[in-house]
Amino acid sequence: MILAQLVFYLLAFVTVAAAVMVIAARNPVHSVLFLILAFFNSAGLFILLGAEFIGMLLVVVYVGAVAVLFLFVVMMLDINFVQLREGFLQYLPVGALVGLILLVELALVFGSIAMEPALGGAAVSATEAGVTNTEAIGRLLYTDYFYLFQAAGIILLVAMIGAMTLTMRHRPDARRQDIGRQVRRRPGETLEVRKVPPRTGI
Amino acid sequence: MAEIFWGTIWPLVLLIVYILVIVVPLLVAVAYLTYAERKVIGGMQLRQGPMFVGPYGLLQPLADGVKLFFKETVIPSRANKGVFLIAPMITFILALIGWAVIPFGDGLVLADINVGILYLFAVSSLGVYGIIMAGWASNSRYAFLGALRSSAQMISYEIAMGMIIISVLLTAGSLNLSEIVRAQAEQGWYLFWHFPMFMIFLVAILAETNRLPFDLPEDEASLVTGYNVEYSSMTFALFFLGEYANMILMSAMATILFLGGWLPPFEVAPFTWIPGPIWFILKVCVILFVYIWARATLPRYRYDQLMRLGWKVLLPISFGWLVLTAGVLVAFDLVPG
Structure with missing residues (x-):
């Protein structure tokens, strides 16, 4: 039991720290890498909850596929780091508002479960x-x-x-390989054997 | 105090011992896989292969390891240092953690988890990070091109692999690797039921581990050596070890899914005398031989051909087979569980 708690606090701490680093990291590629770390640790939290299927799906789908494509895009972008920082204060109120709404909603959910435990109980025993x-x-x-x-x-x-x-995009000038055509081709259609007499050429 | 020791610390110590029992032979196997590869390719090309260090060149992998260990680790000055150093570690660690769920014999498994096959699939899909991080952090064109090729390739072939795994799961009725093997004891090896899928799986694992004929990420003719071009010494060795450990892991996966894991080929006297883990290792060796055989025989695919094969050939076939499997199971009322 002590071990499970220790593991929980470790995973939870790393998840939160990684999530903070996603928005705090200067380099966008580092941000995505921290996002992946956060995904990975929340998969660990799911497994700790006993929801191993969801945990594995989180790793396969989000970490293994979605985040790779995301990383792909961020790496290919030509990013100006200074310009990226400029709008920070401008967007701060909007971000803070969204964060506040999420916080209030979470507080409502947990508050109602704390007041009326039956609300939470129904969700836990789904299996x-x-x-x-x-x-x-x-x-x-x-x-x-x-x-x-x-x-x-x-x-x-x-x-x-x-x-x-x-x-x-249809690009008519692009040269594409048509494997069927290549296989259908016979030597008789393309090759011609000629007898070349010396000093005359073809 | 005694309670804490026997309840918490002792299981941890045992766990570490178990892990070492798996990892140490694995690393030896990786070392000798490189030796076997050079010997087999040498034989196929009428050469001797390594033969000077030790009897029959048996100490060659050791000599290679020592050489790599004493080389200087060069970190390019414009590299992103942290990511540059983490990338080889990720590759190596991911190649090792997959072994936690592999059943070597009946009950001989470190973690007998319910979603074992999903875990393996997750680990193999994470493998792309080591390569893409290495390519990006090196801050080098060749390395980056190699990394991009590699990630596109691995994602493409993973989908076909997933479809094949689902066909097998439908027949076995479990996500647990031990259960899949036990199901094969009753139904016969899936090599026979899913033979076309076995062939596609072999092709897909070649692409998934970036081996010839699909080793475009390290295409030495056009990309120097691709994603690991800036790496030296032990950082390079970790990539190398990771690649070979992944090869063995994928072979073990193919063995469990199609070749009946630890089961002997026939349930009669001389075959049943040999213990399960030996059969398992023998089957893994057969698939590893196919890896080396393919490397010695086939030329490298062109990149567009590789993508065409993955998306337009292997994926539709494995999708079709999945529908066929499900249809047959339902039509003949064979759905397990």
Whole structure:
């Protein structure tokens, strides 16, 4: 039990510290790397909660794919560090307002659970005993929430097709490899064997 | 006091011992994999391979290690120092932590977690960070180009790999690696049921570990050696060790998913006498041999061909196979669990 608490405080501390560093780091690439650290540690927190499936998905999807693309983009940008700092004071009130709203909402949630424990209790016991949470999620997702799940899939598909059509450029001058054509080609069509008599050429 | 010792400290000590029991032989295996690679490629090209250091050149990996250790670590002056030094560590550590969930025999596993295969998949998808950080922090064109190629390549082939893993999971009915092997004891190795997927998996792990014919990130002809061009001494050695440990990890993954892990090929007398871990190691060696064989035989792919293969050939086939697997399981009422 002591060990679990120690691990929790370690993960929680690193998560918060990394999250602070995301906005405090001068170099945007460092910011993204700290963001990845924060993701990774929150995956650890999920596992500590017993939600190992969500924890692994967080690592596979966010850390393994989304953050890589993010890092990709940030690395390729030509960033002027001085210019980046300039608007800081201008955006500070907006950021502070968003942060304040989030804080109040969190306080409301935890306050209501503290006053009426039954509110929190319903959320905790979503799984039956003896069922791994992978199985529990599967059972819910593919039965009760099947249509919502499919709708989410379709929305993602539409977004994907949208992204492709927006970025696709037809370049007629680009030379592309057509493997089918290459394989179909026979020596008779392209090669011609000629007898070259000396001193005359072709 | 005694309670704290037996309850908390002693399990920790045991855990460290277990970890060492896995990691030390792994590092020896990595060293001798480099030796085996040079010997096998030498044999395939009618050469001798290393033969001067020790009998049959057996001490060559040791000599290489000592040489790398005594070289000077050069950090480029315009490099981003922190990230530059963290990158090789990440590569190496990620290559090691995957082994926590690998079952070497029935019950012989450090962490028998429920989502073992997802854990392995997560670890292999994190592998890209070591390379991309190295490429960026080096502040060198070649290194950066190598890193970009590598991350695009690894993400592309991971998707096909994921689809293959899902097909296997559907048949086994569990995300636990030991359970997947036990399911194969009943149903027969998935090598037979999922043979096309096994072939695609072999191709995908070649790309995932940046090995020939897909070693574009370190394409020495066009990128010097790609992402690790600025690294020297032990920082380079960590990349090297990480790459080879990853090769063994991916081979172990293929063994568990398709070749029945620790199971003997036939459940009859002379095969069952040999203990499970030995079978496991033998199967891993077979797949490692395929790695080396491919390196000695095949020329390097061009980058657009690599992307075409990943997205337009392997991904649709593995998607189709996934649908087919699910359809057959439902149609014949074979869904496990």
